[in-house]
Amino acid sequence: MRRARKLLRIVFGRTMFVLVFFLIQLGFLILGMRWLAEYLTYFYGVNLLFGAAVVIWILNEESNPSFKMAWIVPVLVFPVFGCLFYIFVQLQIGTKLLALRQRQVEEATAFCQEQDAGVETRAKEESMALYRLSSYIKRVGGCPLYENSSVQYFPLGEDKFAALLRELEQARHFIFMEYFIVEQGYMWDSILEILERKAKAGVEVRMMYDGTCSLVLLPYHYPKQLEKKGIRCKMFAPVKPALSTYQNNRDHRKIAVIDGHTAFTGGINLADEYINKKQRFGHWKDTAVMIKGEAVRSFTMLFLQMWNLAERHIEPEETLKSYLCRDFPKPKKMEGLREGGFVLPYGDSPMDKENVGESVYMDILYQAEHYVHIMTPYLILDNEMQLALTYAAKRGVEVVILMPHIPDKLYAYLLARSYYEELLRCGVQIYEYTPGFVHAKMFVSDDCKAVVGTINLDYRSLYLHYECAVYLYKNPAVADIESDFQTTLQQSQPISLQACRKYSPLRQFAGRALRLLAPLM
Numbered sequence: 276m277r278r279a280r281k282l283l284r285i286v287f288g289r290t291m292f293v294l295v296f297f298l299i300q301l302g303f304l305i306l307g308m309r310w311l312a313e314y315l316t317y318f319y320g321v322n323l324l325f326g327a328a329v330v331i332w333i334l335n336e337e338s339n340p341s342f343k344m345a346w347i348v349p350v351l352v353f354p355v356f357g358c359l360f361y362i363f364v365q366l367q368i369g370t371k372l373l374a375l376r377q378r379q380v381e382e383a384t385a386f387c388q389e390q391d392a393g394v395e396t397r398a399k400e401e402s403m404a405l406y407r408l409s410s411y412i413k414r415v416g417g418c419p420l421y422e423n424s425s426v427q428y429f430p431l432g433e434d435k436f437a438a439l440l441r442e443l444e445q446a447r448h449f450i451f452m453e454y455f456i457v458e459q460g461y462m463w464d465s466i467l468e469i470l471e472r473k474a475k476a477g478v479e480v481r482m483m484y485d486g487t488c489s490l491v492l493l494p495y496h497y498p499k500q501l502e503k504k505g506i507r508c509k510m511f512a513p514v515k516p517a518l519s520t521y522q523n524n525r526d527h528r529k530i531a532v533i534d535g536h537t538a539f540t541g542g543i544n545l546a547d548e549y550i551n552k553k554q555r556f557g558h559w560k561d562t563a564v565m566i567k568g569e570a571v572r573s574f575t576m577l578f579l580q581m582w583n584l585a586e587r588h589i590e591p592e593e594t595l596k597s598y599l600c601r602d603f604p605k606p607k608k609m610e611g612l613r614e615g616g617f618v619l620p621y622g623d624s625p626m627d628k629e630n631v632g633e634s635v636y637m638d639i640l641y642q643a644e645h646y647v648h649i650m651t652p653y654l655i656l657d658n659e660m661q662l663a664l665t666y667a668a669k670r671g672v673e674v675v676i677l678m679p680h681i682p683d684k685l686y687a688y689l690l691a692r693s694y695y696e697e698l699l700r701c702g703v704q705i706y707e708y709t710p711g712f713v714h715a716k717m718f719v720s721d722d723c724k725a726v727v728g729t730i731n732l733d734y735r736s737l738y739l740h741y742e743c744a745v746y747l748y749k750n751p752a753v754a755d756i757e758s759d760f761q762t763t764l765q766q767s768q769p770i771s772l773q774a775c776r777k778y779s780p781l782r783q784f785a786g787r788a789l790r791l792l793a794p795l796m
Contacts, residue, residue: 322354323354325354325358326350326351326354326357329350329358329361329362330351333346333347333350333361337628338628339659340657340658341657341658341734341794342734342738342794344794345793345794348791370524370626373626374626376584376587377580377584377624377626380580380583383589383590383592384417384579384580384595386595386596386599386600387572387576387595387596387599388413388417388418388419388576389419390409390413390420391421394420394422394617395409395420397422401617401748401749404638405420405617408619408635408638412619412621412631412635412746415627415629415631416621416622416623416629417576418573418576418577418619418620418622419573421568421569421570421572421573421618421619422569422616422617422618423568423569424566424567424570424571424614424618425568425614426564426565426566426567426614426618426745426747426750426752427564427752428563428564428752428755429541429563429565430562430762430763431550431560431561431562432549432550432551432559432561432563433550433551434563435539435541435561435563436465436543436549438565439466439531439539440465440469442531442533442537442539442565443466443469443531443533445533446473446478446533446534447478447534448534448535449478449479449480449532449534449535450473450478450479450480450481450531450532450533450534451481451483451530451531451532451575451578451579452470452480452481452482452483452530452531453483453484453528453530453531453581454483454484454485454528454529454530454544454545455484455485455525455526455527455528455529455544456484456485456488456492456544456545456546457484457488457492457493457545457546458488458492458493458544458545458546458547459492459493460546460547460552460553461547461552462545462546462547462549462550462552463546466545467504470482470504471504471505471506480505480506480507481507481578481582482501482506482507482508483578483581483582484510484511484545485510485511485525485526485527486511486512486513487514487525488510489510489513489514490514492546497510498510509582509586510585511526511581511741512524512526512585523739524625524626524739524740527729527736527740527741527742528540528577528622528729528741528742528743529541529542529729529743530574530578530743532574532578534601535571535598535601536568536601537565537566538566538567538570538571538574538575539563539565540563540564540566540620540728540729540743540744540745541561541563541715541727541728541729542561542562542563542652542715542728542729543561543562543714549561549714555683555712556679556681556682556683556711556712557680557681557712558710558711559711559712560650560708560710560711560712560713560763561714561715562715562716562717562756562759564745566618566745568618570618570745572599573620573621574620575598575599576599577622579595579598579599580622614750614751615749615750615751616748616749616750616751616753617747617748617749617750618745618747618748618750619745619746619747620746621635621743621744621745621746622741622742623730623742623744625740625741630737630738632728632730632742632744633657633659633660633737633738635726635746636660636663636726636730636732637659637660639718639720639724639726640663640664640667640672641663641666642720643667643672643674643720643721645672645673645720645721646672646674646675646721647667647673647675647718647719647720648673648675648677648718648720648757648760649674649675649676649677649717650713650715650716650717650760650763651676651677651678651713651715651716651717651731651732652679652683652687652712652713652714652731653684653690653691653732653733653736654676654678654690654694654732655687655691655694655732655733655734656694656732657734657737660732661694661697661698664676664698664701664703665697665698665701665702665703668698669701669702673704674702674703674704675703675704675705675706676703676704676706677706677708677713677764677767678691678705678706678707678713679708679711679713680707680708680711681711683712686789689785689786690786690789690793692775692782692786693786693789695770695775696772696775696776699770699771699772699775700772704769705769705770706764706767706768706769706770707768707770708763708766708767709768710766713763716730716744717756717760719756719760722753722754722757723748723749723753724746724747724748724749724753725747725752725756726744726745726746727744727745727747727756728742728743728745729742729743730743730744734794738794
């Protein structure tokens with residue numbers, strides 16, 4: 276199974292782009308050497324001018340400097356291959372059409388994005404930093420700031436799974452689910468049984484998952500199987516045997532919405548390793564939150580936006596209003612459900628050139644006074660994030676990053692290790708979760724603010740994927756998140772500078788070499 280998965284990823288992944296254009300590069304070189312020998316000087320000059328023109332274009336692009344460098348290197352080293360690859364990516368009509376459709380979908384849902392004036396006023400009185408951050412997210416992402424919302428934090432996938440089953444059983448009107456990974460097994464079969472039963476009872480059920488699942492996890496026509504059960508289903512960006520960068524922008528979100536009053540998000544996909552029913556990389560540490568109340572409206576909106584984006588036509592405004600303009604009964608008092616403070620859901624898209632996920636993380640780092648505690652499975656940093664982490668540590672803020680000790684991807688772990696020494700020298704503390712793999716995406720700071728969502732500290736999450744998260748300010752659940760971080764820290768081993776310097780020289784070199792292409796991986 277693993278061999279088949281690797282083969283399919285090679286055939287339909289970025290590796291195929293590289294292979295095809297490298298062969299073109301090789302062909303041009305052979306052509307120049309054998310058939311154009313007497314004109315080789317001119318041939319080389321044309322290539323050089325072509326490469327220089329592309330480099331100038333790249334330098335003037337509105338993009339992250341790391342991405343520019345990652346493009347400039349192949350353009351200069353392999354002028355034909357690099358230039359063709361870059362032009363191919365920039366001219367992708369599919370990606371441009373997707374961005375256009377996204378703008379249309381956002382305009383169609385603008386009616387539910389108004390910021391409550393009273394909440395805005397109280398946020399400004401509470402904290403100007405909160406007010407300005409929420410204003411930014413509202414302006415670029417369309418998600419307002421909310422009160423009247425309760426939050427329950429789940430420190431493990433098993434805890435979230437039990438709550439999700441309970442809430443699904445109580446659904447009366449609709450169930451919306453959007454996940455990056457869905458794999459047949461105990462977890463998905465348990466959920467599917469409820470979804471099928473609810474659909475037969477007249478509850479509207481929509482299921483959406485990312486198209487990469489079709490490679491090895493689910494049959495390609497699985498949506499049709501669910502349709503027969505009464506479940507409306509879509510695959511986002513199905514993987515097809517075609518050269519297209521459209522397939523590079525995956526739907527990495529994890530959202531479940533029940534009746535418009537309850538929502539879940541976090542790092543937990545619908546597969547057995549996420550609830551430790553299957554052991555792959557030791558104990559799987561993941562986190563999630565359940566939200567009840569007015570803030571659920573934004574998660575409903577995020578789901579409907581992605582659904583209509585995949586649908587390629589927009590539902591009538593009356594239909595959208597029936598989901599988004601519902602009354603929100605005051606959440607019942609439940610064990611673990613914490614009410615108070617402010618709740619700010621948000622999404623991030625690769626199509627708008629606004630890196631909302633990274634901006635929120637950096638805002639926490641720059642505003643922190645005492646500590647910032649982070650859980651992330653990957654640590655592939657651009658210059659801006661590295662500067663934010665080290666600057667916070669240098670000014671005396673306790674910055675602690677908790678990483679996996681048993682990685683799921685060797686190349687990602689080697690890349691992460693390549694940053695360890697630089698961060699440690701600046702005062703950032705790094706721990707690795709000894710029992711296994713950390714998949715949580717979590718920031719918590721100063722006992723008052725926290726983020727739980729789907730956004731990793733790597734280029735794919737911060738720049739290339741569709742993501743989502745929730746920012747909590749002075750909600751009591753923040754204390755639960757920090758408590759869980761401290762508990763997890765007790766099961767983790769600290770990484771020292773000495774240990775970094777003793778790490779395998781070959782692996783150190785591999786990690787640093789991989790940094791050259793990290794933005795494109």
